[in-house]
Amino acid sequence: MIRVLVWNEFVHEKTEDAVLAVYPEGIHQAIAGFLSENEDFEVRTATLDDVECGLTEEVLAETDVIIWWGHMAHNRVPDEVAERVYNAVLSGMGFIGLHSAHHSKPFRRLMGTGADLGWREDGDWERLWVINHNHPIMAGITERYIELAHEETYAEPFTIPNPDEVLMIGSYEGSEVFRSAVTFHRDNGRIFYFQPGHETFPTFYHKQIQRIITNAVRFVAPVCERKTLGCPHIRKIEKVT
Amino acid sequence: MIRVLVWNEFVHEKTEDAVLAVYPEGIHQAIAGFLSENEDFEVRTATLDDVECGLTEEVLAETDVIIWWGHMAHNRVPDEVAERVYNAVLSGMGFIGLHSAHHSKPFRRLMGTGADLGWREDGDWERLWVINHNHPIMAGITERYIELAHEETYAEPFTIPNPDEVLMIGSYEGSEVFRSAVTFHRDNGRIFYFQPGHETFPTFYHKQIQRIITNAVRFVAPVCERKTLGCPHIRKIEKVT
Amino acid sequence: MIRVLVWNEFVHEKTEDAVLAVYPEGIHQAIAGFLSENEDFEVRTATLDDVECGLTEEVLAETDVIIWWGHMAHNRVPDEVAERVYNAVLSGMGFIGLHSAHHSKPFRRLMGTGADLGWREDGDWERLWVINHNHPIMAGITERYIELAHEETYAEPFTIPNPDEVLMIGSYEGSEVFRSAVTFHRDNGRIFYFQPGHETFPTFYHKQIQRIITNAVRFVAPVCERKTLGCPHIRKIEKVT
Amino acid sequence: MIRVLVWNEFVHEKTEDAVLAVYPEGIHQAIAGFLSENEDFEVRTATLDDVECGLTEEVLAETDVIIWWGHMAHNRVPDEVAERVYNAVLSGMGFIGLHSAHHSKPFRRLMGTGADLGWREDGDWERLWVINHNHPIMAGITERYIELAHEETYAEPFTIPNPDEVLMIGSYEGSEVFRSAVTFHRDNGRIFYFQPGHETFPTFYHKQIQRIITNAVRFVAPVCERKTLGCPHIRKIEKVT
Numbered sequence: 001m002i003r004v005l006v007w008n009e010f011v012h013e014k015t016e017d018a019v020l021a022v023y024p025e026g027i028h029q030a031i032a033g034f035l036s037e038n039e040d041f042e043v044r045t046a047t048l049d050d051v052e053c054g055l056t057e058e059v060l061a062e063t064d065v066i067i068w069w070g071h072m073a074h075n076r077v078p079d080e081v082a083e084r085v086y087n088a089v090l091s092g093m094g095f096i097g098l099h100s101a102h103h104s105k106p107f108r109r110l111m112g113t114g115a116d117l118g119w120r121e122d123g124d125w126e127r128l129w130v131i132n133h134n135h136p137i138m139a140g141i142t143e144r145y146i147e148l149a150h151e152e153t154y155a156e157p158f159t160i161p162n163p164d165e166v167l168m169i170g171s172y173e174g175s176e177v178f179r180s181a182v183t184f185h186r187d188n189g190r191i192f193y194f195q196p197g198h199e200t201f202p203t204f205y206h207k208q209i210q211r212i213i214t215n216a217v218r219f220v221a222p223v224c225e226r227k228t229l230g231c232p233h234i235r236k237i238e239k240v241t
Numbered sequence: 242m243i244r245v246l247v248w249n250e251f252v253h254e255k256t257e258d259a260v261l262a263v264y265p266e267g268i269h270q271a272i273a274g275f276l277s278e279n280e281d282f283e284v285r286t287a288t289l290d291d292v293e294c295g296l297t298e299e300v301l302a303e304t305d306v307i308i309w310w311g312h313m314a315h316n317r318v319p320d321e322v323a324e325r326v327y328n329a330v331l332s333g334m335g336f337i338g339l340h341s342a343h344h345s346k347p348f349r350r351l352m353g354t355g356a357d358l359g360w361r362e363d364g365d366w367e368r369l370w371v372i373n374h375n376h377p378i379m380a381g382i383t384e385r386y387i388e389l390a391h392e393e394t395y396a397e398p399f400t401i402p403n404p405d406e407v408l409m410i411g412s413y414e415g416s417e418v419f420r421s422a423v424t425f426h427r428d429n430g431r432i433f434y435f436q437p438g439h440e441t442f443p444t445f446y447h448k449q450i451q452r453i454i455t456n457a458v459r460f461v462a463p464v465c466e467r468k469t470l471g472c473p474h475i476r477k478i479e480k481v482t
Numbered sequence: 483m484i485r486v487l488v489w490n491e492f493v494h495e496k497t498e499d500a501v502l503a504v505y506p507e508g509i510h511q512a513i514a515g516f517l518s519e520n521e522d523f524e525v526r527t528a529t530l531d532d533v534e535c536g537l538t539e540e541v542l543a544e545t546d547v548i549i550w551w552g553h554m555a556h557n558r559v560p561d562e563v564a565e566r567v568y569n570a571v572l573s574g575m576g577f578i579g580l581h582s583a584h585h586s587k588p589f590r591r592l593m594g595t596g597a598d599l600g601w602r603e604d605g606d607w608e609r610l611w612v613i614n615h616n617h618p619i620m621a622g623i624t625e626r627y628i629e630l631a632h633e634e635t636y637a638e639p640f641t642i643p644n645p646d647e648v649l650m651i652g653s654y655e656g657s658e659v660f661r662s663a664v665t666f667h668r669d670n671g672r673i674f675y676f677q678p679g680h681e682t683f684p685t686f687y688h689k690q691i692q693r694i695i696t697n698a699v700r701f702v703a704p705v706c707e708r709k710t711l712g713c714p715h716i717r718k719i720e721k722v723t
Numbered sequence: 724m725i726r727v728l729v730w731n732e733f734v735h736e737k738t739e740d741a742v743l744a745v746y747p748e749g750i751h752q753a754i755a756g757f758l759s760e761n762e763d764f765e766v767r768t769a770t771l772d773d774v775e776c777g778l779t780e781e782v783l784a785e786t787d788v789i790i791w792w793g794h795m796a797h798n799r800v801p802d803e804v805a806e807r808v809y810n811a812v813l814s815g816m817g818f819i820g821l822h823s824a825h826h827s828k829p830f831r832r833l834m835g836t837g838a839d840l841g842w843r844e845d846g847d848w849e850r851l852w853v854i855n856h857n858h859p860i861m862a863g864i865t866e867r868y869i870e871l872a873h874e875e876t877y878a879e880p881f882t883i884p885n886p887d888e889v890l891m892i893g894s895y896e897g898s899e900v901f902r903s904a905v906t907f908h909r910d911n912g913r914i915f916y917f918q919p920g921h922e923t924f925p926t927f928y929h930k931q932i933q934r935i936i937t938n939a940v941r942f943v944a945p946v947c948e949r950k951t952l953g954c955p956h957i958r959k960i961e962k963v964t
Contacts (some may be wrong), residue, residue, distance in 0.1 A: 090882075092616055111835050112832060112835030112836075118956075120956060129396070129397045130397070131398055131420075134672065134704055144396075153957075159952055165646065171417070175412045177411075185885075186835055187882040188615065223616055224624070231826065231840060232841050234841040234876075234878055237609075237898060352594050354668045357711040360716065375947045380947065383947070400668075400669040402643055402667070403646055427595045428595050464858065464859050464862045472596075473601075475601065475602050475635075475637055477656040478657060613881075639854055639855065651892060653899070657850045658852070659893075
């Protein structure tokens, strides 16, 4: 059983009718909805409105994979909560950053970069081209590209460290390109960042987008016991078997 | 002094007027022309018409960096010549593959993959987006992207191993994307592949394209003595200093 | 069900008593033995003695993962057979190279390098240090290192391309180091190379070595349909959804 | 002219006779000493004793490459100073972390990991094995390994992200291994981490260690203008050339 926590700042949905119309119960519920169809997933949600953002040590200790959506309220996540999430990832909790989560405190912390990019909101179409079809996160994606009728445009340079693997590159109506589906690991934590998911578009209802996020949950789930290495003082090994 | 050998199959230019019009002395002479403006480069050329393709052991031993352009005549390069080039790269000769050289015998051999891609010739514009401005090959490229009015379209998946670094990603009028400027190393040899350079377009007269190729020559030039490692039988180190 | 083919040149075992004593039925049978305990694996074996080395197109088409052990008889594998294996990997068949398979024809072909290294046979102990415990191939390996009382010493530089990931680094009694557990991908094929497994030592009876090879089978098994991309002539996408 | 700033916490040298004996003027002066022999370097130093650790915005703006040595006083570098250094690296200032700088605030911040490792101080010898001789940082290192009679032992797992390139792997008397010479980049900043350099040993007087650090200065020096990308709101490109 993989214990998934879908975290959403949950602000746009309560303040903008255009967003409410697309995600009436919040982006987190839309994501939790399709993930819950997997019998091996146990899915919960949390938002900014919860005490400590719903991200206490206890919650994180019981989370195998966190999915993060945030945009306009990154700074309302307290530093100590962001640091707690960061440390949980280092100890082995998987992290999936969606769309504007590129600028969330935990993701930037994990990258060690600004995680900056160029952006514009002109409702362009996006095509997400598959770079490597034979990766577990791409399982079931047989097409050359996935097309989204409307997405926010994100443009390179995307200032991330070299990813472990680039799985998809997106292009937009205006010709911009973006490394849209990328993997990393940090200490024991496995990470997936996925670019689509603007709040005003029904991206999270797209079957192949759902499939990729579902695959990614399995990919970033920890395979070893959660543990922070620390800097142990070791002893010289004296004898060979 | 960096000794550069520009190799061109030199077939299109002699059989198609459209190509001859753009490169009247051959693509190799166009490339050798702008490279020769660098005082630290000593530039020669060779083509399919030369004995052994102009790629004898002696020539390769005196070459620091080879630049390869080929397209319709990949198979007219004898296997033993391609293997000779491959072995020279492993020993430390730098290799720059341009455009359709992705399917040349030496490049595929060095990749260990098909080096396949999708392609079409509709004369699309291409925009080459810079991913990492602070790399020696990108020195002097300050713009976000380089625009070419017409290029052949190359589309992902481009079946190469994970590059050491992806420096540019191209997009085309038809929305395709392509990892256009990528580095690799193989044994002692440093490698750069660069996508632009279709024979019917004046790509090699573009100042920024010239700058990138010039930078790449310096980047792939060997820094250590040319040497094939082989598989030496070593002896146990008995004593510490 | 993962269809595994264990290929062994099967020469040492028939010519050297010291090897026969350790692997009386051949290294391939020792490996097939522990793999067969997995209910989701269907395990077969093949050797140099079989017609076409047991590696016909039909056999390869029905193989999800090939495990390769070879040492003194690399050159008795015909080029066309090696090329067939190479092409099967590019189409998606997983490849696990063990020990001296670093110099096998298929592995060198897939690397695009000499895959050279320094070596000596002094019966040193080896310690295989884990670099990343949270990788599927390391599942169940909780110790800091695995110790083998005797192994052949392999020394860097190991002339491979940058691996997708380095999972273990070995050190030996004589202080040499070696990237011992490394992953790659080539087109659709996933690859794992694992250094231990000299013919005169009981390495393949070691439980943790068995565990790593077992994990690796699952890791390199294809997740997409087997397919060679080729270089398709594509058409411009005219319309957006 | 490359403007180098050698930063040292400069604590051990003033409190421990054993360190003072080796580096009577401080580790920073020893490093500045050999670097100053390069006519293209302009070398300054700074320590914890300076106002704001000698790391004001003005100083950092005039620094092309910072070299960092710290060990027992990491926490005496104020967070805002560490963040300033971090931001300077993102904008393009090169960073060389030496030895226990793995746990310095700027380095951990740039890694996005704990940068943890195992350690012991038994005065073991260390051998630094070269992985890739044909890299600019290894220029002039022709031997298979560099031997240091005494060093502090650092052991994997070293919890860093996958490096851009691993140039050396160290092994110790007790068999531990460590990725000792590794490169990264973060936004516009190029980074080199190098493991040797314990305060009680004369490591920084070793000619080949000096050569590697000197080469690294040239490698991490910026090639583009210093600039923080930020997250620009871009406009749709309307017309092709």
